[in-house]
Amino acid sequence: MEADHRVMDVRLSRQAQLTAAQLAPVHAGAKLKDPEPGNPTMSPMFRPAVIAAFCAAALAYVPASAADVHTVELTLKDHKFSPATIEVPANQRFQIKLTNEDETADEFDSTDLRVEKVVGGGKTGIIRIQPLVPGRYQFMGEYHAATARGIVVAK
Structure with missing residues (x-):
């Protein structure tokens, strides 16, 4: 030391x-x-x-406040994301407000977006995403990957 x-x-x-x-x-x-x-x-x-x-x-240097960041509402219910497809502006930071309506926790996971976030059952979590180039980015609920799937489309 x-x-x-x-x-x-x-x-x-x-x-x-x-x-x-x-x-x-x-x-x-x-x-x-x-x-x-x-x-x-x-x-x-x-x-x-x-x-x-x-x-x-x-x-x-004054960073943008959370109110200035584009926010997308996403719900996880019955181990499925709703909406399954999210459209966001390309080249801009945004955040996903994930509400988990299931009783059990799940992990929002995306290698494309380079993000992981566990959200407890009955809880809401914020997932911050850096600017994306135009394209399609897959995400899933890692604990229920067979049913909890979605796509972010950056335009």
């Missing part, structure tokens, strides 16, 4: 590492000493600009 920490320390750039001696004055309220005098990227004047740029970039 200790070796793992040493490997991580080596990966940190020299500029990002602060020693205890450099941090001690900060705790006392003093200004942070420039660890490499003459290096403009480490000057105290440059640090606020880097922090501001990082914050602006972080705020610019």
Whole structure:
């Protein structure tokens, strides 16, 4: 375990590492000493600009909320999916809201979609799918594969 920490320390750039001696004055309220005098990227004047740029970039990246993702309703009853064929827009993320009306659990499974999700009997689960190129993608209920089958069609 200790070796793992040493490997991580080596990966940190020299500029990002602060020693205890450099941090001690900060705790006392003093200004942070420039660890490499003459290096403009480490000057105290440059640090606020880097922090501001990082914050602006972080705020610019706001992931889409769940409400913005196309949702398809799917029901599993008597070990059969309804509807058996789902149409979704191609090249867009979407999610399947699977309601299992059977008393027993089943696993939504698709090698085509690269997803597996167990949904308990009488429960609802959300299956998130990454953007798909146009085509047909098979899925099944793994515990009842003979009857629980369906297809996603991306258009």
